[in-house]
Amino acid sequence: MTELLFREDAYLQESPARVIAQTGEGGVILDRTLFYPTGGGQPGDSGWLIWEGGRLPVATTVKTLDGGVALVPAEPMALPPPGTPIRQILDWDRRYRHMRMHTALHLLSVVIPLPVTGGQIGAERGRLDFDMPDPPGDVAALQEALNALIARDMKVGESWITDAELAANPGLVKTMSVRPPAGQGRVRLIRIGEGAGQVDLQPCGGTHVARTAEIGRVTIDKVEKKGRQNRRVSLALED
Secondary structure: OOEEHHHHOOOOOEEEEEEEEEOOOOOEEEOEEOOOOOEOOEOOOOEEEEEOOEEEEEEEEEEOOOOOEEEEEOOOOOOOOOOOEEEEEEOHHHHHHHHHHHHHHHHHHHHOOOOEEEEEEOOOEEEEEEEOOOOOOOHHHHHHHHHHHHHOOOEEEEEEEEHHHHHHOHHHOOEOOOOOOOOOOEEEEEEEOOHHHOOEEEEOOOOOOOEHHHHOOEEEEEEEEEOOOEEEEEEEEOO
């Protein structure tokens, strides 16, 4: 199995690795990877692989059927064979914006404490869908409450619980449509704030900033009705 470097340090931007396989679809599998694979509403990372005599632009990253991580080339080209030592370089600007937006969406679920029915993260915009029969009364007030949480510069940390502990605490799961990252024997929780100042705790396998102030100001730029009970709330990073 590929070692998930992004799980150990989401801020790591370059790292050596070794090619261990190629997929039938033309992807590259490394022994250790910085690249986050598409999942949980967060897009797969892009970047570059560099080796002696070659350079491969990575368009996206996906999970393989057996739970591995495959880097997908931006265009058809000769792939480095298994055993090749390479240098992997992340498209950091894009990933960091995903980290900022992902953490902002966790906080959006705090200021709108309703079940989440869907979501999507982008480098410029992101959104959550809520089980919200009636429209929010004051969008401007929600936006200011969200930015006030961001400005508190709270620590974003993680902890782990067992699958059984998660099953015994269903209230930790806010998402109705995205299955928590369980099934490996333990589940990663993302915690925003500490002690009495904690504002959020939920299962999540994605990448996040270390402190909420890194998000910067955000704008709630759209609230749309999606079906009988669902409303989509979209966020945009202001810079």
